[in-house]
Amino acid sequence: MTEKTTPLWEVFIRSRTGMAHRHCGSVHAADAEMALQAARDVYTRRGEGLSIWVVPSAEIIASDPSEKGMLFEPTASKIYRHPTFYEIPEDVGNM
Amino acid sequence: MYTQALNARETETSAPEDAERLAAFQARIDAEEKIEPNDWMPAAYRKTLVRQISQHAHSEIVGMLPEGNWITRAPTLKRKAALLAKVQDEGGHGLYLYSAAETLGVSREELTEQLLSGRAKYSSIFNYPTLTWADIGAIGWLVDGAAIMNQIPLCRCSFGPYARAMIRVCKEESFHQRQGYELLLEMCRSSEEQKAMVQDALDRWWWPSLMMFGPSDTHSTHSAQSMAWKIKRFTNDELRQKFVDATVPQAHFLGLTIPDDKLAFDAESGHWTFGEIDWDEFSRVIAGDGPCNRERLSARQKAHEAGAWVREAALAHAEKRAARRAAAQVAAE
Ligand SMILES: [Fe+2]
Ligand SMILES: [Fe+2]
Numbered sequence: 001m002t003e004k005t006t007p008l009w010e011v012f013i014r015s016r017t018g019m020a021h022r023h024c025g026s027v028h029a030a031d032a033e034m035a036l037q038a039a040r041d042v043y044t045r046r047g048e049g050l051s052i053w054v055v056p057s058a059e060i061i062a063s064d065p066s067e068k069g070m071l072f073e074p075t076a077s078k079i080y081r082h083p084t085f086y087e088i089p090e091d092v093g094n095m
Numbered sequence: 096m097y098t099q100a101l102n103a104r105e106t107e108t109s110a111p112e113d114a115e116r117l118a119a120f121q122a123r124i125d126a127e128e129k130i131e132p133n134d135w136m137p138a139a140y141r142k143t144l145v146r147q148i149s150q151h152a153h154s155e156i157v158g159m160l161p162e163g164n165w166i167t168r169a170p171t172l173k174r175k176a177a178l179l180a181k182v183q184d185e186g187g188h189g190l191y192l193y194s195a196a197e198t199l200g201v202s203r204e205e206l207t208e209q210l211l212s213g214r215a216k217y218s219s220i221f222n223y224p225t226l227t228w229a230d231i232g233a234i235g236w237l238v239d240g241a242a243i244m245n246q247i248p249l250c251r252c253s254f255g256p257y258a259r260a261m262i263r264v265c266k267e268e269s270f271h272q273r274q275g276y277e278l279l280l281e282m283c284r285s286s287e288e289q290k291a292m293v294q295d296a297l298d299r300w301w302w303p304s305l306m307m308f309g310p311s312d313t314h315s316t317h318s319a320q321s322m323a324w325k326i327k328r329f330t331n332d333e334l335r336q337k338f339v340d341a342t343v344p345q346a347h348f349l350g351l352t353i354p355d356d357k358l359a360f361d362a363e364s365g366h367w368t369f370g371e372i373d374w375d376e377f378s379r380v381i382a383g384d385g386p387c388n389r390e391r392l393s394a395r396q397k398a399h400e401a402g403a404w405v406r407e408a409a410l411a412h413a414e415k416r417a418a419r420r421a422a423a424q425v426a427a428e
Contacts, residue, residue: 004410005204008197025260026194028203030409031416042190045183046267065133 008057009035011042013049021053029054112137124325129255132198140324143317144254145199147326152192153210153217157391159185161225162234170228177274178231184271188264195256211396219377220307222385229282229289229296235275237297237304237342243268244338245308248328257326276345283349290350297346298354305369306377308335336366343367 006028012021024043029035035054043049063071079085088095117137123130130136159182166182169175193203209215220238225231246268249261279296282289309315309331321327329337346353357370379385 004407005202006406006410008203024263025191026197027190030406031413034409034413042187045180045187062133065131065135 006030007035009039009054010057010060011035011039012053012055013039013043014051015048016050021051024048026057027054121323124253124323127325128253129258130253131255139320140326141199143321143324143326144257145196145201148192148196148199148257148260149201149206149209150216150218152189152196152206153215154221155185155189155192156210157217157221157395158238159189160391160394161221161223161387162231164225165228165231168228169231174278181235181271181274184267188267191260191263192257195254195260198256207399211392211399213383213392216381218307219380219385220303222380222387222391223299223303224387226299227292227296229279229292230300232275232279232282232293233296233300235271235273236279236345237275237300238307239268239271239275240342241304241307241338243272244334244341248334251325251328253325279349283351293349294351297351301354302372302376303380305335305339305372306380308332308338310374310377311372339367339369 007030008026008028009032010026011024013024014021027035027038027042029038032054036052039052039054044052075081116135120130120135120137120140130140162178162182162185166175166178169178193206196206197203206215210217220241225234243265246261246265250258250265252258252261279293282293312318312330312332315331318327318330322330343353343358355370357368359368360366361368380388383389
């Protein structure tokens with residue numbers, strides 16, 4: 001049999017705690033509607049979610065792990081972006 | 096465990112890899128960093144994981160068959176709903192795991208083909224028949240119990256997608272074991288005949304459950320490397336001992352006898368010592384010659400073939416709708 005492959009979709013779920021949608025896995029489905037149904041069955045059997053996004057896996061653009069240093073290291077030296085960098089006398093109270 | 100056949104020695108040797116990269120990779124593992132799909136990894140690490148995760152997935156899928164066999168014959172609506180939910184969970188576990196394996200570059204179609212052609216392995220435990228309703232309880236208690244022992248340390252596996260899939264699976268397993276034990280407890284308390292059915296189920300499932308942990312450490316060839324890569328955290332024998340220690344008192348609570356005359360409590364070590372597993376039976380079942388191997392494979396093949404028209408129709412429908420949308424867009428411009 002010459003079977004075509006069924007597209008892959010990434011699944012994002014917003015839990016009942018009101019958090020942002022969070023990646024939780026993937027499903028195979030012929031179209032978006034079936035992907036949503038499959039995601040519901042596979043990832044929310046115990047009330048794990050109130051909202052689902054599905055995105056074709058091929059549409060995800062990811063950063064290159066070998067560029068991790070170039071992309072993220074520069075922020076390590078910018079300690080003045082954190083509140084603890086600034087000294088406020090204790091007498092001022094909480095700030 | 097669900098991946099017992101990994102313990103067989105591999106014959107092929109792969110090309111040597113850059114020593115510096117290997118050292119950097121091992122340093123990440125030693126620092127308990129998670130390895131993610133796009134990160135560099137040794138070819139052997141990738142290959143071991145593809146085999147382990149896919150065998151685990153196949154085991155979940157084939158594992159639906161012995162229990163599915165009893166859904167229409169469950170004695171009450173409550174038990175039927177529980178069994179249906181459990182079998183559905185096992186299907187879900189298979190899907191989480193296939194997704195995790197696919198992040199390593201293997202396709203779902205390839206994995207399915209490996210299972211259906213008989214080239215891929217799955218846990219030996221699912222090649223035993225479910226003869227009575229008590230077997231459904233014994234599977235929940237013993238088989239899911241053994242799976243939990245194995246899967247909890249896998250939540251800390253060095254490969255991110257596998258560890259995350261295991262966390263989801265472990266959250267769901269507890270219900271599987273408890274419904275099985277509760278069912279057996281109810282049977283043991285109701286009549287002598289029913290209790291005898293439970294004893295018979297234990298007699299048949301005890302040794303195959305111990306085999307789930309794989310060969311003994313002296314014969315397991317992959318253990319050391321998997322431990323170094325933190326894919327595995329405990330050896331087969333360590334996990335088997337944990338399982339026996341946890342399960343023997345549970346059997347006694349039910350008023351049952353473990354079918355092993357060598358079983359004894361060693362006060363000094365605090366562990367239950369037990370007799371020798373029939374390793375010939377283990378090898379036979381792994382090699383494809385257990386009581387139900389052929390039946391299980393043909394059930395999966397039949398399901399796959401009978402579902403082909405649905406997959407084809409769904410894709411054809413999706414293509415038709417996409418084409419119509421494209422045509423409507425052109426017309427509108
Ligand atoms: Fe499972
Ligand atoms: Fe389970």
